[in-house]
Amino acid sequence: MKILVPVKRVLDANIAVRVKSDGTGVDLANQKMSMNPFDEIAVEEAIKLKEAGIASEIVAVSIGPAQAQDTLRSALAMGADSAVLVKTDAVVEPLAVAKILKAVVAQQSPDLVIMGKQAIDDDSNQTAQMLSALLGWPQATFASKVVIADGKATVTREVDGGLETLELDLPAVVSTDLRLNTPRYASLPNVMKAKKKPLEEIDAASLGVSLDATLKVVSTVKPADRKPGSMVGSVAELVEKLKTEARVI
Amino acid sequence: MTILVLAEHDNATLAVATAKAVAAARAMGGDIHVLVAGAGCGAVGEAAAKLDGVGKVLVADNDAYEHHLAETVSELIVHLAGGYSHIVAAATTTGKNTMPRVAALLDVMQVSDITAVVGPKTFERPVYAGAAIQTVEASAETVVVTVRASAFDAVGDGGSAPVEAVDFVAGAPKVRFVSRDAAVSAGPELANARIVVSGGRALGSEDKFNEMIKPLAEKLGAAIGASRAAVDAGYAPNDWQVGQTGKVVAPDLYIAVGISGAIQHLAGMKNSKVIVAIDKDPDAPIFAVADYGLVGDLFALVPELTEAL
Ligand SMILES: Cc1cc2nc3c(=O)[nH]c(=O)nc-3n(C[C@H](O)[C@H](O)[C@H](O)COP(=O)(O)OP(=O)(O)OC[C@H]3O[C@@H](n4cnc5c(N)ncnc54)[C@H](O)[C@@H]3O)c2cc1C
Ligand SMILES: Nc1ncnc2c1ncn2[C@@H]1O[C@H](COP(=O)(O)O)[C@@H](O)[C@H]1O
16 A cells, blocks of 8 residues: 655744744744644654555655645655655645645556645645545544554544544545654754765646635734733632633622 | 534534634635535524625535534535635534545645634644644635634624525435444533643542542633543543643633643643642642642642632
8 A cells, every 4th residue: 555645844833933023924034944734743644554564655845935845855754755746946735735736646546545635834734635526535633542453444533522433435535633643853863874865856837736826814913912911820810810801600 | 705603513503713714715705605514403593694795695404414524524625615815713522523534635735723814815723732823824725724722712693694505415325324422511512611620640640630620610610621541541531631732722811730741732722821839849830831839739729729719
């Protein structure tokens, strides 16, 4: 079984976000960029399936600028077998990402796509569902457990109110939630080995997908700060303030 | 301009999130129809018909929609989409699961998780875990939107819209519902509670979480939430997670206990009206958003607080 894992290069989750004062966006210049955390979970899950003898090949794919090669090398260092960079300097919306991924699926013919539920920069939470719809493959989003057997995937999903389990015919699209696994760190020897693994580059324009934005971003601003609060010295003072000042209890 | 709002429900009861999504739709302007897709969901249709501002309720009552599978419900919505300028749903896990499919099948982008309506096709939405707010303008003929329910006040229920049946039945999907494990919680529902008490990693174990957080929540009639660290460690069920990638809440009172206040957690609660933080580290970032901060050992302070209420 072959697994395709889309990975996005995003601002590292531990870096404080700096919103440009002119409203044009977030300052990414010279910032630490990393693989989207949910995509690390997706790569880990694919590797686990390979280690269990269920998957035979893992291909990582990223749509982005030349630097997204680093993100793909991270996936290769974790254990992916090969990588595809669909190169573009444009900001690509989830719908166009899904269309590009559909084209990559046509080239790679995977049996399963595992990807993040959400990119922590745009917080869109839509690409996996879109890809599933465009491919006509079943989807299981927000996965916290994936079992593959007899040509089917049984996936437990984190939903409002608890957990839900679905059974999907393969090929299918799965998106990862936080509890699916804990991604491994790549060892130094594996980082070295990853440099020799195949990384193919495709020009995004060659896939015939329009990269033009359809949502116009009018402005990006910092949210209003909360008004400063105060420290209280005791439980009694807290209860008193909640009753008479805040009047919430 | 007519807007279709997908109802959130469990086949028996209409969820409050629907009344909030309808509030967002009202701000966009135009007639509002509500779609109830489910099985044996007649009562939900009647409840939806009472929502203020709703002009018509469509009920698709069929086994195909019983478990709200994204595949079948999106097919139904796309079938109905022709007459609508907007298709709207609350950004619940069901809405998030279903609506991007609708958008892709209509070849439009989804505007995810909006927190404000600026104009009929212009919306505010948080990005980067709420560290930035984007204003985006859609240009497509059909605008697909999910609504952050906590950012809108529910409409009232003084209406009486007509209810119409929809016969369209979606094709058999390549996915089957197996089971559902409902997390049981005695108190009010997290998403709509007036007061939320949340516990973090500092609780140290499921037993301590229950021993500290539950009595305080009970005393206040509050719902219980948790940080990711507490959920990952198994102290609390997954659907209690508050944050960027969990639930977003905006209660009148939010009490954070032993939660440091990582940006991903703040994303889910910083629009609460009053925030109380209890943490032993005076420099914990949670205090930067707290209206009232109390520094000290939670294992002493929480029982004392429960007692004092
Ligand atoms: C992609 C991604 C998504 C995420 N999504 C979410 C999300 O949705 N929600 C979320 O919450 N997090 C999320 N996180 C995790 C987030 O970054 C933090 O790791 C997490 O919120 C920390 O949880 P915590 O505050 O309970 O633990 P910690 O950060 O460890 O804080 C524990 C606090 O308890 C205090 N403490 C310890 N002992 C005591 C005591 N006896 N009495 C009083 N105080 C004490 C400490 O001083 C500290 O401030 C996400 C992270 C990533 C990368
Ligand atoms: N540019 C990209 N390259 C590769 N994968 C992507 C890209 N954008 C989004 N994805 C995938 O889609 C998931 C959801 O992203 P989003 O819908 O933007 O929140 C991510 O976790 C990735 O797996």
